[in-house]
Amino acid sequence: METTRQLFIFTAAALLIYAGCASSAKQCSDCGNTTVPYPLSTSPTCGDQSYKVRCDAAAGGGTLVFDSLNNTYPITSINPSAQRFVIKPATLVSNATCVTSDLVHQGLQLNSSLPFNVTSSNTILYLNCTADLLRSPLNCSSSSLCHVYANYTRGVCANAPLCCTFRAGGSSTSYMIRVRESGCSAYTSFVNLDSSLGVDRWGQPGLEIQWVSPREPVCGSQVDCDDGGNSTCRLDPTESGVRRCFCNSPLVWDPIQGVCVKYCQDAQGCGKADKTALIAGLTSGLGATLFLAIIAILLYKRHRRIIEAQERLAKEREDILNASGGGRAAKLFTGKEIKKATHDFSKDLLLGAGGYGDVYKGFLQDGTVVAVKCAKLGNTKGTDQVLNEGLKHGGRGQLTWSHRLRIAHDAAEGWLILI
Numbered sequence: 051m052e053t054t055r056q057l058f059i060f061t062a063a064a065l066l067i068y069a070g071c072a073s074s075a076k077q078c079s080d081c082g083n084t085t086v087p088y089p090l091s092t093s094p095t096c097g098d099q100s101y102k103v104r105c106d107a108a109a110g111g112g113t114l115v116f117d118s119l120n121n122t123y124p125i126t127s128i129n130p131s132a133q134r135f136v137i138k139p140a141t142l143v144s145n146a147t148c149v150t151s152d153l154v155h156q157g158l159q160l161n162s163s164l165p166f167n168v169t170s171s172n173t174i175l176y177l178n179c180t181a182d183l184l185r186s187p188l189n190c191s192s193s194s195l196c197h198v199y200a201n202y203t204r205g206v207c208a209n210a211p212l213c214c215t216f217r218a219g220g221s222s223t224s225y226m227i228r229v230r231e232s233g234c235s236a237y238t239s240f241v242n243l244d245s246s247l248g249v250d251r252w253g254q255p256g257l258e259i260q261w262v263s264p265r266e267p268v269c270g271s272q273v274d275c276d277d278g279g280n281s282t283c284r285l286d287p288t289e290s291g292v293r294r295c296f297c298n299s300p301l302v303w304d305p306i307q308g309v310c311v312k313y314c315q316d317a318q319g320c321g322k323a324d325k326t327a328l329i330a331g332l333t334s335g336l337g338a339t340l341f342l343a344i345i346a347i348l349l350y351k352r353h354r355r356i357i358e359a360q361e362r363l364a365k366e367r368e369d370i371l372n373a374s375g376g377g378r379a380a381k382l383f384t385g386k387e388i389k390k391a392t393h394d395f396s397k398d399l400l401l402g403a404g405g406y407g408d409v410y411k412g413f414l415q416d417g418t419v420v421a422v423k424c425a426k427l428g429n430t431k432g433t434d435q436v437l438n439e440g441l442k443h444g445g446r447g448q449l450t451w452s453h454r455l456r457i458a459h460d461a462a463e464g465w466l467i468l469i
């Protein structure tokens with residue numbers, strides 16, 4: 051009894067897991083030799099249920115077919131990235147009358163609530179039309195392309211006097227290629243027809259249908275979205291009561307592959323875009339590095355130039371001082387040292403005011419008493435004056451010139467010190 055229960059629970063769990071796997075394996079398996087791309091669905095467990103097509107197993111190994119409202123048409127090719135497929139249009143019921151097999155159902159009619167419509171790549175040739183059609187905007191002239199085709203087939207349609215040609219895809223023909231006895235009784239279609247070519251090179255008739263980009267899959271609960279944590283089952287804000295597996299940021303919905311992917315804008319899928327992004331990333335990365343390197347080099351060179359200029363200036367000044375000091379060595383002091391020596395240019399130490407600046411008494415660290423002449427900022431003439439004055443004083447000096455003459459100057463702040 052207990053074993054049976056356990057077995058039941060195990061089986062139920064296995065079924066649940068299986069259902070989860072089935073819904074996350076979104077693409078349907080091949081139909082015969084035809085790959086069935088997402089969102090096309092051949093069964094309730096794969097694809098998007100709004101995009102139903104059918105795998106007709108009866109037709110020798112499996113043929114993918116498209117069911118319109120009243121008819122079934124074989125799908126001859128699929129272009130998943132363009133979100134289009136081509137169906138084989140209805141053929142003539144017999145070569146005795148110019149009537150296509152879907153006349154009984156008024157031709158091809160799509161359910162406009164479904165995400166399929168007729169593309170504008172189709173050139174539709176209406177055959178065996180009534181005079182009523184002459185009032186339509188279709189090209190029913192004697193030079194119309196349909197005549198070329200009707201004549202080429204040499205079938206019964208060449209005997210029908212009136213035919214018309216038009217390019218599909220207008221609002222009135224997006225969901226319907228209508229045939230009826232009071233209009234035209236037969237039609238055929240060619241995709242991307244190049245009318246400059248001979249009829250024998252038009253290829254097989256085909257009617258192209260496109261599908262609207264599929265939204266995120268509908269879900270009942272998170273189990274339906276179990277795709278490795280890539281999406282979350284949430285209410286769709288645009289459709290009341292509908293829940294969808296919305297991709298978890300930064301992943302985005304790829305309607306071509308039907309999975310959550312890293313951001314890409316490529317209609318061909320994301321592989322190419324990833325490579326482009328990688329190259330772009332590398333290029334911009336290298337570019338940024340190079341840019342920063344150049345900036346750094348320029349800044350470093352500028353810094354070196356300033357330092358060198360300052361050193362050269364200091365050297366020149368020291369040379370001038372040494373030369374004019376009559377063999378006595380000169381020493382340069384920093385602004386900081388001078389500020390310290392004059393107690394930050396304390397009023398108490400002010401000895402007097404000269405024409406080009408004030409003179410302060412100062413004390414160096416080794417106890418030497420000095421006079422500090424403070425030149426006015428930017429006044430180079432003043433600086434020279436102070437220099438010369440200092441040197442002149444150096445001969446007679448009211449200060450004791452037994453000390454060696456020392457002159458210091460801070461280029462940045464314009465301080466000058468005389469001893």
Ligand SMILES: *[C@@H]1O[C@H](CO)[C@@H](O)[C@H](O)[C@H]1NC(C)=O
Nearest residue numbers: 082083084109110111112113
């Ligand atoms: C599938 O392909 C094989 C080999 O290419 C071919 O022999 C077979 O006829 C094809 N079947 C259908 C249904 O197209």
Ligand SMILES: *[C@@H]1O[C@H](CO)[C@@H](O)[C@H](O)[C@H]1NC(C)=O
Nearest residue numbers: 142143144145146204205206
């Ligand atoms: C169509 O007509 C040709 C002769 O023009 C005949 O040989 C052929 O059997 C006919 N086909 C059908 C399906 O009636």
Ligand SMILES: *[C@@H]1O[C@H](CO)[C@@H](O)[C@H](O)[C@H]1NC(C)=O
Nearest residue numbers: 147148178206209210231235
């Ligand atoms: C044109 O279509 C009508 C039916 O609508 C049919 O009776 C007639 O035979 C067709 N004409 C030709 C030339 O096949």
Ligand SMILES: *[C@@H]1O[C@H](CO)[C@@H](O)[C@H](O)[C@H]1NC(C)=O
Nearest residue numbers: 119120121154155156157159
């Ligand atoms: C086509 O199918 C729809 C619904 O399946 C039906 O209502 C309609 O009568 C059909 N039209 C024709 C002409 O058979």
Ligand SMILES: *[C@@H]1O[C@H](CO)[C@@H](O)[C@H](O)[C@H]1NC(C)=O
Nearest residue numbers: 099100119160161162163164
């Ligand atoms: C058209 O499609 C909608 C949505 O799937 C469906 O509810 C409706 O019954 C369809 N109409 C016909 C006539 O089949």
Ligand SMILES: *[C@@H]1O[C@H](CO)[C@@H](O)[C@H](O)[C@H]1NC(C)=O
Nearest residue numbers: 189190191193194195215245
């Ligand atoms: C009808 O089609 C033919 C062939 O493409 C073209 O030469 C002619 O100008 C068209 N007539 C009208 C009224 O569009």
Ligand SMILES: *[C@@H]1O[C@H](CO)[C@@H](O)[C@H](O)[C@H]1NC(C)=O
Nearest residue numbers: 192197198199200201202204
């Ligand atoms: C119809 O076909 C015949 C021979 O196949 C050709 O001589 C004639 O010019 C064609 N007519 C038109 C309008 O294409």
Ligand SMILES: *[C@@H]1O[C@H](CO)[C@@H](O)[C@H](O)[C@H]1NC(C)=O
Nearest residue numbers: 167220221224260261262263
């Ligand atoms: C046909 O489908 C395309 C997208 O697949 C859409 O952009 C277009 O608006 C549709 N046309 C009509 C008339 O609904």
Ligand SMILES: *[C@@H]1O[C@H](CO)[C@@H](O)[C@H](O)[C@H]1NC(C)=O
Nearest residue numbers: 277278280301309310311312
């Ligand atoms: C989840 O997203 C990542 C990134 O795009 C992808 O590589 C992975 O295959 C996804 N997993 C599933 C189950 O879709």
